[in-house]
Amino acid sequence: MSKKLLLKNDHIPGINTLATYKENGGYAVLTNALKNLSPDAIVEEVKKSGLRGRGGAGFPTGMKWSFLAKPEGVPRYLVCNADESEPGTFKDRYLMERIPHLLVEGMILSSFALGANTSYIYIRGEYFYVANILEKAIDEAYQAGYLGKNILGTGFNLDLYVQVGAGAYICGEETALLESLEGKRGNPRIKPPFPAVAGLYGCPTVVNNVETIAAVVPIIEMGGEEYAKIGIGKSTGTKLISASGHINKPGVYEIELGLPVEEFIYSEEWCGGIRGGRKMKAVVAGGSSVPILPTELILKTVNGEPRLMSYESLGDGGFISGTMLGSGGFIVMDEETSIVKNLYTFSRFYHHESCGQCSPCREGIGWMERILEKILDGRGTLADIDLLWDIQSKIEGKTICPLGEAAAWPVAAAIRHFRPEFEAYVTNPDSIKDIKHYYRLKN
Amino acid sequence: MPKITIDDIPIEVPEGTTILQAARMIGGDIVPPAMCYYSKLKTSGGYCRTCIVKVEQGSEKDPRPMPKPVASCRTNVMDGMVVRNITSQENLEARAGVVEFLLMNHPLDCPVCDQAGECHLQDLSYEHGKEGTRNEFERREYEPMDFGDTIKLNMNRCILCYRCVKVADQLTDGRCHGVINRGEHAEISTYIEKAIDNDFSGNMIDVCPVGALTDRTFRFKSRVWYTNPVDAHRDCDKCCGKVRLWNQGDEVLRVTARKDQFGEVIDNEDGSTAWICNDCRFEKKHLNDWVIEGPSDISRHSVISANHYESLRSIQKTTMKMMGAKPHGVKFELGDGALDPNNQ
Ligand SMILES: Cc1cc2nc3c(=O)[nH]c(=O)nc-3n(C[C@H](O)[C@H](O)[C@H](O)COP(=O)(O)O)c2cc1C
Numbered sequence: 001m002s003k004k005l006l007l008k009n010d011h012i013p014g015i016n017t018l019a020t021y022k023e024n025g026g027y028a029v030l031t032n033a034l035k036n037l038s039p040d041a042i043v044e045e046v047k048k049s050g051l052r053g054r055g056g057a058g059f060p061t062g063m064k065w066s067f068l069a070k071p072e073g074v075p076r077y078l079v080c081n082a083d084e085s086e087p088g089t090f091k092d093r094y095l096m097e098r099i100p101h102l103l104v105e106g107m108i109l110s111s112f113a114l115g116a117n118t119s120y121i122y123i124r125g126e127y128f129y130v131a132n133i134l135e136k137a138i139d140e141a142y143q144a145g146y147l148g149k150n151i152l153g154t155g156f157n158l159d160l161y162v163q164v165g166a167g168a169y170i171c172g173e174e175t176a177l178l179e180s181l182e183g184k185r186g187n188p189r190i191k192p193p194f195p196a197v198a199g200l201y202g203c204p205t206v207v208n209n210v211e212t213i214a215a216v217v218p219i220i221e222m223g224g225e226e227y228a229k230i231g232i233g234k235s236t237g238t239k240l241i242s243a244s245g246h247i248n249k250p251g252v253y254e255i256e257l258g259l260p261v262e263e264f265i266y267s268e269e270w271c272g273g274i275r276g277g278r279k280m281k282a283v284v285a286g287g288s289s290v291p292i293l294p295t296e297l298i299l300k301t302v303n304g305e306p307r308l309m310s311y312e313s314l315g316d317g318g319f320i321s322g323t324m325l326g327s328g329g330f331i332v333m334d335e336e337t338s339i340v341k342n343l344y345t346f347s348r349f350y351h352h353e354s355c356g357q358c359s360p361c362r363e364g365i366g367w368m369e370r371i372l373e374k375i376l377d378g379r380g381t382l383a384d385i386d387l388l389w390d391i392q393s394k395i396e397g398k399t400i401c402p403l404g405e406a407a408a409w410p411v412a413a414a415i416r417h418f419r420p421e422f423e424a425y426v427t428n429p430d431s432i433k434d435i436k437h438y439y440r441l442k443n
Numbered sequence: 444m445p446k447i448t449i450d451d452i453p454i455e456v457p458e459g460t461t462i463l464q465a466a467r468m469i470g471g472d473i474v475p476p477a478m479c480y481y482s483k484l485k486t487s488g489g490y491c492r493t494c495i496v497k498v499e500q501g502s503e504k505d506p507r508p509m510p511k512p513v514a515s516c517r518t519n520v521m522d523g524m525v526v527r528n529i530t531s532q533e534n535l536e537a538r539a540g541v542v543e544f545l546l547m548n549h550p551l552d553c554p555v556c557d558q559a560g561e562c563h564l565q566d567l568s569y570e571h572g573k574e575g576t577r578n579e580f581e582r583r584e585y586e587p588m589d590f591g592d593t594i595k596l597n598m599n600r601c602i603l604c605y606r607c608v609k610v611a612d613q614l615t616d617g618r619c620h621g622v623i624n625r626g627e628h629a630e631i632s633t634y635i636e637k638a639i640d641n642d643f644s645g646n647m648i649d650v651c652p653v654g655a656l657t658d659r660t661f662r663f664k665s666r667v668w669y670t671n672p673v674d675a676h677r678d679c680d681k682c683c684g685k686v687r688l689w690n691q692g693d694e695v696l697r698v699t700a701r702k703d704q705f706g707e708v709i710d711n712e713d714g715s716t717a718w719i720c721n722d723c724r725f726e727k728k729h730l731n732d733w734v735i736e737g738p739s740d741i742s743r744h745s746v747i748s749a750n751h752y753e754s755l756r757s758i759q760k761t762t763m764k765m766m767g768a769k770p771h772g773v774k775f776e777l778g779d780g781a782l783d784p785n786n787q
């Protein structure tokens with residue numbers, strides 16, 4: 001059954017306005033927390049909740065918050081990562097567009113917990129209209145006294161700004177984001193130091209995903225322990241999934257973690273099955289960078305257990321037979337999809353988005369793209385497939401930021417699980433050209 | 444003080460030392476090659492990944508899972524670390540991969556490149572690369588660009604080490620040099636080819652590990668191995684005035700800063716870096732401008748040293764035994780000799 005914490009009111013007309021948001025219980029959690037809870041108590045609740053970062057890596061949020069350095073006389077910052085540029089991921093947009101005040105309330109609550117008096121929402125350039133929605137919500141919050149000086153008479157001050165990016169996927173990587181926010185070229189920084197010690201303008205900084213920050217509101221509302229009861233094992237709470245591809249009902253869904261993948265794909269409540277009654281071929285479960293899995297492995301683990309929508313279950317089997325929950329960008333492909341063409345699209349994306357600082361990523365991804373293009377063109381050789389494998393292995397783990405991995409993993413997984421298809425492109429290109437591929441990149 | 448081992452050699456170093464610095468203290472062939480790190484330039488390193496090493500076992504304090512490849516130039520040692528460089532086949536393979544990436548778009552125009560003979564990329568590919576490239580696609584190409592009268596940029600050869608950007612940032616004022624464009628299309632630029640007329644801009648040539656930034660006043664005059672390097676000084680009101688002259692007969696063909704075995708500009712007695720000004724570098728091209736101290740001590744194992752320097756010291760083959768006598772790939776066999784990093 002569906003359990004909704006973030007999107008429980010998204011269908012209410014006018015929920016994007018302060019008035020309606022408040023009528024439906026909005027800002028009550030904040031008001032109560034500011035008056036009755038200490039910052040440390042809020043951090044404690046978030047720790048107890050087991051909440052894990054929703055931006056992709058799934059790092060425990062409470063732990064991240066407790067790493068924040070607190071030197072005397074130095075400001076601290078909270079930065080919300082709304083750069084959402086991973087192909088297949090569009091959940092943050094939905095949340096900000098529909099219920100902007102939930103993010104604003106989460107930002108105020110989290111800033112209070114972390115002792116930040118200036119906070120930022122860094123949003124991707126293509127979401128300029130969403131930035132306008134957020135700006136409006138922030139204006140309303142200022143007028144109502146939820147932002148600014150001496151909030152609700154508690155002595156807590158907070159200024160919240162929206163900064164629009166300029167269209168670079170790399171600016172979603174937290175240190176590139178901070179560089180960009182400082183007005184510099186969006187290059188990832190070399191870590192350490194980590195943002196918790198030296199982040200924005202060299203000050204201690206927490207960077208969290210939109211959904212992570214929004215989830216703080218229901219956590220403080222129900223208490224960390226109650227929140228931790230939702231979900232399964234260490235995958236607590238609910239998760240927004242942006243489902244796309246060859247399904248009957250693409251869209252953004254809030255699911256309780258632990259929902260069986262099969263139910264998510266085939267139930268009428270969620271994706272509604274494969275479009276046109278076709279068979280499913282493969283799924284990319286957590287945004288374009290996570291390993292693609294063929295139907296048999298996405299529905300069941302190698303041990304025959306049903307695969308669940310959770311960090312642990314999707315990760316079961318490591319990269320040999322498993323994948324990752326990632327950011328929740330769930331892309332379903334039917335039997336007519338060309339895995340090689342799809343991979344080419346992904347590689348083209350990562351090639352375009354590499355910042356160019358470190359050599360494996362700068363040189364390697366474009367190389368992989370060119371080889372894939374050659375294979376698609378019917379000019380490939382069997383050796384090219386091995387070369388692709390070798391190149392991805394020489395990028396993975398050897399780059400400044402995880403964009404290298406994001407580009408390498410899809411290549412590795414596609415070859416691992418769909419090698420015969422690559423070979424068919426090489427040895428019998430005509431047979432492949434007959435398939436009516438959904439993606440037509442070249443005419 | 445943290446204790447670590449690098450290729451099974453134990454060393455104790457001060458807190459805050461990087462793995463690369465620790466390896467340099469040991470010296471010899473376990474020192475990872477560094478194409479972008481430059482100890483005299485703040486925030487340098489981390490870009491090229493040639494200094495990659497495998498941290499086989501981390502410290503108890505470090506929660507990150509090991510083993511893990513890391514950039515040794517930007518990773519601090521932690522007590523108990525076990526680091527492998529040339530005693531890990533996997534690591535050598537990874538480095539060969541990096542070398543292949545760096546050479547993928549390189550024009551391999553050494554016969555017409557002024558850097559040939561003292562080029563770190565040449566050394567790197569001889570020592571750590573594999574024969575040939577598997578890249579069959581067209582290389583990217585750029586038009587050469589002049590940075591004022593004295594510096595030439597040949598972007599085709601650039602490995603984007605960012606050293607020159609750091610020089611522009613840290614040594615000159617009114618920075619107008621940086622990187623434009625992204626990914627594969629990233630290029631060094633002065634933002635609209637603006638001439639860099641700054642007293643210390645010439646040091647970019649010295650830090651550039653390849654032939655991307657070269658001295659226009661030396662262009663095509665000679666090959667470095669036909670020149671005769673001597674150390675010299677003059678009284679200069681802008682810089683330390685301690686230089687290296689590259690002569691042919693009585694003619695001064697080129698003036699550079701003095702560099703150590705890692706290709707880095709050496710320190711003055713007071714600990715500051717012996718960068719030189721553009722006057723010394725580009726304007727003083729007569730022997731009588733200078734007080735000659737004597738022949739330069741070239742301690743790098745590169746081709747420049749190949750024919751005629753007696754004080755030449757080649758790298759110490761510390762761990763040949765451990766590698767099953769893996770031959771070192773230096774093009775010219777230079778003979779064995781102990782190398783003492785403190786003895787410049
Ligand atoms: C290339 C790259 C792009 C990323 N893009 C995003 C993004 O768009 N949104 C996001 O929340 N995190 C993104 N991340 C992850 C962030 O670096 C960071 O881990 C995250 O914002 C932390 O928030 P969380 O702990 O709440 O998940 C990206 C990481 C990389 C390497």
Ligand code: SF4
Binds near residue numbers: 600603604652653
């Ligand atoms: S021009 Fe030379 S110093 Fe500058 S980034 Fe390129 S290789 Fe490095």
Ligand code: FES
Binds near residue numbers: 490491494514515
């Ligand atoms: S020298 Fe360490 S990454 Fe370049």
